[in-house]
Amino acid sequence: MLEMHRRMVLTRHLEERLGEMHKAGRTRGPIHRCDGQEAVGVGATAAMAHDDFVTTTHRGHAVYLGRGLDPRRVVAEIFGRETGYCGGRGGHMLVGDAQTGMMGGNAIVGASIPAATGMALSMQLRGEARVALAVFGDGAAQTGICHESMNIAALWRLPVVFLLEHNAYGLTVHHSAQSSVPDLSVRAAGYGMPGETIDGNDVVAVYGAVAAALQRARRGEGPSLIEARTYRVEGFSTSDMGGYQPDAEIAEWRARDPILLARAALADRLGAAHVERCETEARAEIDAAFDAALADPMPAFAPHTPSAPHAGRAYGVR
Amino acid sequence: MATIRYAEALNLALREEMARDDTVFVFGEDVATYGGVFKVTQGLRDAYGDRVRDTPISEQTLTAMAVTAAMTGTRPVLEIMYADFLPLSLDALVNQASIYHYIWNEQVTMPFVLRTQGGGGVGTGAQHAKSLDAMVAHIPGLKVVAPVTPADARALLKAAIRDPHPVIFLEHKLLYNLRGEVDEADEAPAEIGRARVARAGRDVTILATSRMVLEAQKAAEELAGEGVSAEVIDLRSLRPLDLDAITASVARTNHAVVVNEGWRFCGYTAELAATIMDHAFDDLDAPVERVAARDMPIPYAETLEREVIPDSADIAAAARRALA
Ligand SMILES: Cc1ncc(C[n+]2csc(CCOP(=O)(O)OP(=O)(O)O)c2C)c(N)n1
Ligand SMILES: [Mg+2]
Numbered sequence: 258m259l260e261m262h263r264r265m266v267l268t269r270h271l272e273e274r275l276g277e278m279h280k281a282g283r284t285r286g287p288i289h290r291c292d293g294q295e296a297v298g299v300g301a302t303a304a305m306a307h308d309d310f311v312t313t314t315h316r317g318h319a320v321y322l323g324r325g326l327d328p329r330r331v332v333a334e335i336f337g338r339e340t341g342y343c344g345g346r347g348g349h350m351l352v353g354d355a356q357t358g359m360m361g362g363n364a365i366v367g368a369s370i371p372a373a374t375g376m377a378l379s380m381q382l383r384g385e386a387r388v389a390l391a392v393f394g395d396g397a398a399q400t401g402i403c404h405e406s407m408n409i410a411a412l413w414r415l416p417v418v419f420l421l422e423h424n425a426y427g428l429t430v431h432h433s434a435q436s437s438v439p440d441l442s443v444r445a446a447g448y449g450m451p452g453e454t455i456d457g458n459d460v461v462a463v464y465g466a467v468a469a470a471l472q473r474a475r476r477g478e479g480p481s482l483i484e485a486r487t488y489r490v491e492g493f494s495t496s497d498m499g500g501y502q503p504d505a506e507i508a509e510w511r512a513r514d515p516i517l518l519a520r521a522a523l524a525d526r527l528g529a530a531h532v533e534r535c536e537t538e539a540r541a542e543i544d545a546a547f548d549a550a551l552a553d554p555m556p557a558f559a560p561h562t563p564s565a566p567h568a569g570r571a572y573g574v575r
Numbered sequence: 576m577a578t579i580r581y582a583e584a585l586n587l588a589l590r591e592e593m594a595r596d597d598t599v600f601v602f603g604e605d606v607a608t609y610g611g612v613f614k615v616t617q618g619l620r621d622a623y624g625d626r627v628r629d630t631p632i633s634e635q636t637l638t639a640m641a642v643t644a645a646m647t648g649t650r651p652v653l654e655i656m657y658a659d660f661l662p663l664s665l666d667a668l669v670n671q672a673s674i675y676h677y678i679w680n681e682q683v684t685m686p687f688v689l690r691t692q693g694g695g696g697v698g699t700g701a702q703h704a705k706s707l708d709a710m711v712a713h714i715p716g717l718k719v720v721a722p723v724t725p726a727d728a729r730a731l732l733k734a735a736i737r738d739p740h741p742v743i744f745l746e747h748k749l750l751y752n753l754r755g756e757v758d759e760a761d762e763a764p765a766e767i768g769r770a771r772v773a774r775a776g777r778d779v780t781i782l783a784t785s786r787m788v789l790e791a792q793k794a795a796e797e798l799a800g801e802g803v804s805a806e807v808i809d810l811r812s813l814r815p816l817d818l819d820a821i822t823a824s825v826a827r828t829n830h831a832v833v834v835n836e837g838w839r840f841c842g843y844t845a846e847l848a849a850t851i852m853d854h855a856f857d858d859l860d861a862p863v864e865r866v867a868a869r870d871m872p873i874p875y876a877e878t879l880e881r882e883v884i885p886d887s888a889d890i891a892a893a894a895r896r897a898l899a
Contacts, residue, residue: 285697285698285875285877286697286698286699286700286703286875287699337698337875337876337877337878337879338876345874345875345876345878345879346701346872346874346875346876346879347700347701347875348698348700348701348875348876350700350702351700351701351702351875363702364700364702364703365659365660365702366632367632396631396632397632399631399632399633400631400632400633401633401635401636427604427631427632428604428605428609428612429605429608429609429612430604430605430608430609430629430631434608434629435631435632436631496612498609498614500609501608501609555876555877555878556876556878556879557878558878558879558882560869560871561871561872564870564871564872565870566839566840566870572869
């Protein structure tokens with residue numbers, strides 16, 4: 258649990274530093290922070306086996322760091338550096354690291370769901386006891402491909418776990434304006450798979466629920482749907498003009514911040530000083546990651562040969 | 576006359592058309608309470624209530640619904656937040672919207688507008704920076720317009736809403752803050768299918784679309800310093816195309832450069848080049864030069880993205896090649 262806490266603190270500090278950099282005009286393109294919902298990505302990835310797969314969304318920082326990606330290379334990717342996980346080609350929404358099975362943030366809403374489902378099919382066909390975990394939002398839950406993926410996964414008993422990260426908003430639209438059903442886990446019944454709603458701000462609860470669903474999938478018993486209720490306290494993205502999330506609602510969730518909850522639980526067992534030291538080290542690790550990544554070079558352009566339109570010819574001009 | 580932003584001009588057109596015709600309605604993701612992520616629909620919900628609706632994230636269904644809502648007595652204006660999501664709408668466009676007027680022997684019309692915005696240059700990454708103009712302009716039965724000035728944005732959106740057929744209305748994320756003069760008293764819609772001479776010139780014709788018109792104007796300025804007089808034509812309508820404007824200009828300049836922000840291979844510039852060859856070959860003193868995006872995904876990092884998306888320097892270089 259201390260390790261999960263550490264990874265949540267890593268993620269939070271990453272988000273805070275990104276917020277500062279954005280204010281200073283030093284980021285490029287929108288950045289989708291996950292402050293307040295770190296327990297979902299971190300708890301879920303902690304439950305994965307080393308060779309499982311995970312797909313995530315445009316808001317994937319907790320999954321990136323939860324899965325153990327090197328913060329320096331994550332930061333480098335966010336700032337478009339050559340040393341980033343994708344050499345600066347992907348940017349913060351599209352970080353992928355095939356080596357750790359972190360099969361990408363995805364900025365087409367809903368696309369992370371069939372993506373994991375396809376990986377699960379591949380594992381089933383290859384006869385490997387590996388599971389794919391799809392992380393997606395409450396907004397993504399309303400897409401057609403979400404329904405289609407769940408239907409096929411249940412039908413073929415695919416080893417996939419659907420983790421719905423419910424932060425109450427799809428971009429700026431409240432979930433009550435997106436679905437007539439408040440509790441989306443009830444949909445699982447329609448596919449004949451288990452579904453439950455859990456406290457997404459309790460990292461241990463997320464870990465437990467995802468671990469059980471992964472085991473079930475690994476045993477060949479098919480998919481599950483887990484709806485983790487959480488909240489996005491910093492708005493949709495750095496380009497969000499705000500005004501749609503009530504202050505009282507934000508305050509209520511800030512009081513239930515996953516890091517506060519985990520810190521309190523850990524302090525009881527390990528002592529506050531120990532937890533504090535761990536947090537300080539995590540923040541220092543992120544600061545060092547920023548220092549190193551920002552000093553890294555920008556990538557040099559090279560054309561993408563497989564995209565070239567003419568067989569056996571040098572790349573075309575613009 | 577008032578000087579307003581492009582986004583405000585679109586907002587004005589929507590207000591005018593919603594006031595004029597109560598079958599016009601607006602729907603899409605984040606368009607109502609928030610007023611659209613680019614603030615084009617700001618305030619419409621307050622003014623028109625339920626005729627302005629936030630939707631779940633369901634592009635395929637929303638587009639298919641726009642087709643049949645339009646068929647049955649309303650005039651939907653659907654916002655698809657990024658052109659990169661057009662592939663999700665594509666089935667409804669290709670297999671539904673585009674066919675019924677003809678296949679049902681002209682029993683129905685489909686007066687809907689699909690507004691979207693594309694283009695890159697600001698680090699939005701491979702899934703939020705594309706120009707897929709050619710993909711929609713390819714489809715018979717659809718009209719495709721891409722205004723670049725606030726005045727055209729307003730007048731073309733009004734025309735698109737009143738048009739009995741589906742119109743794809745292409746905006747660009749870097750145009751929304753562009754300011755321009757709009758005559759508020761002139762509520763007339765534009766005529767779809769008319770190009771505009773953005774800058775008159777004698778030596779080379781530069782045909783451009785959307786934001787590339789601005790890059791072409793910059794290139795023309797640069798060329799002027801070298802003693803080259805470039806004519807910039809803002810096509811405004813990608814389908815139907817203003818053939819007369821194109822052939823008349825090429826007949827005078829005898830040189831052509833065609834520019835579009837989408838990919839080159841099977842892209843919109845390929846159509847323009849072929850069109851000039853079909854209709855103005857005898858007037859050409861040199862092959863048509865094309866300027867388009869490099870055929871590859873749009874990268875995130877600035878040093879990479881600027882190598883993929885065309886700019887004024889590429890256009891000026893193409894004009895020099897055409898005149899060499
Ligand atoms: C297919 C598609 N439609 C629309 C968008 C624009 N968009 C980006 S994020 C988002 C909201 C997603 O909501 P949710 O799935 O709940 O994720 P959250 O942002 O809350 O983490 C929307 C509409 C998109 N990226 N892809
Ligand atoms: Mg959400």
